[in-house]
Amino acid sequence: MLMATLPGCGNGDAMESFGGPTMGSTYSIKYVRHAGLADPAQVRSEVEGILGEVDRQMSTxxxxxxxxxxxxxxxxxxxxxxxxxxxxxxxxxxxxxxxxxxxxxxxxxxxxxxxxxxxxxxxxxxxxxxxxxxxxxxxxxxxxxxxxxxxxDAAVEVDFNSIAAGYAVDTIAARLETMGIHDYLAEATGELKASGKKLDGSPWRIALEEPRDDQQVAERIISVDGYGVSTSGDYRNYFQQDGRRYSHTFDARSGAPVLHNLASVTVIHPSALMADGLSTLLLILGPEAAWDYAEKHDIGAFFVIRADTGFVTRTSQAFERLSGGKTD
The missing domain is CATH 1.10.3980.10 (ApbE-like superfamily)
Structure with a gap:
């Protein structure tokens, strides 16, 4: 749901990147390697160790x-x-x-x-x-x-899919910091956290997708430094029956998929874990209740809402503040 724009070239230091499969999807790490930092193979081993532990503990x-x-x-x-x-x-x-x-x-x-x-x-x-x-x-x-x-006290079953990836990203980010890596973009299954700058000194820029299931189109591009970013949407996993569309986003109060016209929510938060959970929470609530919740709790949220003519967007005050305003 999130597309990271590629970093530029640098002057002396190296840009490292690696990735692979995880949690039924993929992960990717990009970081600036300054002189004296850990060998890239060690960095990759540490990251994959974290992902493996999360999988062993939380996979359904x-x-x-x-x-x-x-x-x-x-x-x-x-x-x-x-x-x-x-x-x-x-x-x-x-x-x-x-x-x-x-x-x-x-x-x-x-x-x-x-x-x-x-x-x-x-x-x-x-x-x-x-x-x-x-x-x-x-x-x-x-x-x-x-x-x-x-x-x-009942035969309940726990599903961490709405927060496990955000937790993994936070854990990876913390590990990178302890290894002296402060300029990085860490992403797992679309949840991410960015810190510092790219190799050329420019900020990490994240493209937020338009909620379409036929192609990837950037709805907006934001700059991120020190924050987690998560998008939840209803447009990739759904089915239709009797002319009605049912997505994989559930409201536990009704026991059924949500039926409102909020297509996706992106949240910016210091914690990727909280961004992950809050983006799901807001998507469940729907456009009006989610807007009220975001404003009440000062949450940086970007809403994409279905309308008769396509999509309309709405941003909370905190989102404009944390994302540095609109980026072309």
Missing amino acids: YRSDSDIERFNALPANRCQTMPAPVLELIRVGEQLSEQSEGAYDLTVEPLMNLWGFGPQGREEKVPSPAALAETRQRVGYRHLRIEGDQLCK
């Missing part, structure tokens, strides 16, 4: 991950969890409380039921009876943390 697409082993447990059971998993559970609870339950990490059974999840079989509107039964296994309040254990 491998049965041996920590979270999938927890998801397989019946109700009224607990499991010892690594600290990052518990951290994300707390972040999810915070976002759920702030959105009055619209955002919820336990929607995986609903996603499977509608055909979007890792165990989804067919993309279709479920029967009312199946929906009612599945909703009994959804709800963040069924989770609790006891020491280093995650517990559940």
Whole structure:
């Protein structure tokens, strides 16, 4: 959902870049290597080690991950969890409380039921009876943390897809900083964080895509330094039935995909983790409620809304401030 513009040439120092597959998608790292910094092979090893750890702890697409082993447990059971998993559970609870339950990490059974999840079989509107039964296994309040254990009082299943990539990017960024790398663009599955400058001294510039599923078109280009950026949209993963469009973005309160005309939301935040979660939260809320939420909480948000004539955009005051204004 985010396209990073390529860096320019430099004077003496080297621009390094590498990437590969991760989390069912890809990652990419670009950074300026000054004299005396770590060998690029070591940097890559550190980054891929972080991505591998996130996958082992949080992936819903491998049965041996920590979270999938927890998801397989019946109700009224607990499991010892690594600290990052518990951290994300707390972040999810915070976002759920702030959105009055619209955002919820336990929607995986609903996603499977509608055909979007890792165990989804067919993309279709479920029967009312199946929906009612599945909703009994959804709800963040069924989770609790006891020491280093995650517990559940119903057969809920946790899905970190709305925040795991942002967490990974923050962790990578922190590792790069400890290695003396302060000019970088770190991206995983479209979530990113940029710091410092490119090789030629110009800022990192990020192109925000127009929400189209047929081609990539830049809606706006922004400069980023010291912030995470995340876009959530409903235009890549959806199905149509009886003339209605159903996306993979779920409102946990209704148990169904959202049906409003907010096509995508981009959030700028000091934390890529929070940008990731907040972009999903705002997309769930819809154009008016999301706008009010962003203004109330001083969130940098860029909204793309479907209209009869195409798309219209709207930006929060914080977005204009954090992105440095519009860039041509």
